[in-house]
Amino acid sequence: MSDTLEELIAARRSNLEALQAAGHDPLAVNRYPVNAHASDILATHAAFTAEDGLGEPVYQVAGRLLSLRYQGKTLFADLHDRTGRLQLYLRRDELGDEAFAACKLLDRGDFLGVTGRIFRSKLGELTLRVSAFTLLAKALQPLPDKWHGLVDVEKRYRRRYVDLAINAEVRDVFILRSRIVASMRRFLDDAAFFEVETPTLLQVAGGASARPFRTHANALDLQLDLRIATELNLKRCIVGGLERVYEIGRIFRNEGIDTRHNPEFTMLELYAAYWSVYEMMDFNEALFAHLAQLVHADRQIPYGERVISFRPPFARIGYFEAFERYGSVSREELLSPEGAAGLLARHGIAPSPTHAHALDKLFGEIVEPHLIEPTFVMDYPLVLSPLAKRKPNDPDVVERYELFAVGMELANAFSELNDPADQRQRFEAQIEERAQGDTEVPAPDWDFVRALEYGMPPTAGIGVGIDRLVMLLTNQASIRDVILFPLQRPVAE
């Protein structure tokens, strides 16, 4: 911390003390009777002209001062609340000498409550003519450059409060995220789904392959994992007869961090009894179209250099059909481990340890780059889908799809395996894999097998990475730009 910053803070602190001495002590203020917000005021008076003089009613607005333009015996300022910006105009002859002297002790960043009426300034801007003001909080720390704002990405993440306070686009992204998730909940509730909450702390983190975070419960002297999926508990709810359930919850995976991965992220998981994956696909399409409409009425979503159309119907293509179309690769080649390995070599990709891994690599290389518009890729190979049901007439293929857009996987859904014997065998196979040293394979959850033995109806399930969906809908390149407080390494102060 440099001397100069301390000087800046000291100057603001001395302004605060002078304001307190003049009867403007923000610490003595417990409430402010806000009766309007900036954008609403501007909208209400859009047709207001200079000839209209001073408008009605008397407004009381509160927010943060982000610009102060003193001009002798007057002051223009910008007050920002959660809806936007409102210009203020303060005059000495109106406020009186004492109050006007006090407002000269205001600093950029201070929170202010103001009383006043609207007028149109000489330059045509709707402006609040302030008759009284109340200091609600003092900003002791100086705010970043008013023109360039806070640009340093590291500081934006570490001090997100500053980022939010002065970068309107950033605040808009998080407001939009909130509206998207709220709209998603309404959509699901309207479709007769129950929102449920399942444990975050588990003895066995299952339902996916990922390294969990470990923690400990003192009261039970018990080692616990943070969940890596909500899948198994949600299916227990289906066994219990809730029929349609979802959870929008935080998931924790102790893995890498990059522009598309954060150690904690939010996932929607949703299960519907009596649906197959094909009903789920229609529902998925309707949900995403609905959310896109919230962002852009025409469902045309700009992302980077492109514009993505979320108008239904979305493109649908078979898994093998996609390989055939984009790489002239045959189903037979893909389904044989040797054929897949040969394809890897032809594309200059390092050999894969397993057939499934090879197929994943090949898909990323050959097909994914072509999936720009929202596209359902259907009918996955069984080897890629250990928890999905087979197609009745095609034992190598399962009832599963993934939804892609701009090369990102947005959703993964399948008809759920509900055969307890099959589930038990797959857990036993996982025990083998663990014994061979694959630490990402979860320990078996035998109670889940018991739950299936009580009977689970045919059910479709889907997982949607909320952060990535929000990235796409809000046109953000990094997952950290849709997570308020992304994990950062500590830095010495």
Add this chain to the structure above:
RNA sequence: GCGCCUUUAGCUCAGUCGGUAGAGCAUCGGACUUUUAAUCCGUUGGUCCCGGGUUCGAGUCCCGGAGGGCGCACCA
């Protein structure tokens, strides 16, 4: 984990060939009763990310380390 880039005033950024630190904004003082990146005059402000090395001399060159960004690998 690997590679590339990056770190200079509160903020945004310059800094040439290695010669001892600069601008704009902000701060502080002054002028200004319709400004809006207000303007004008003046003023203050530095652990050049950290630690070594080379050199008469390092923000600059070399080595090591830290934070951050991007890409690859892994994953959703």
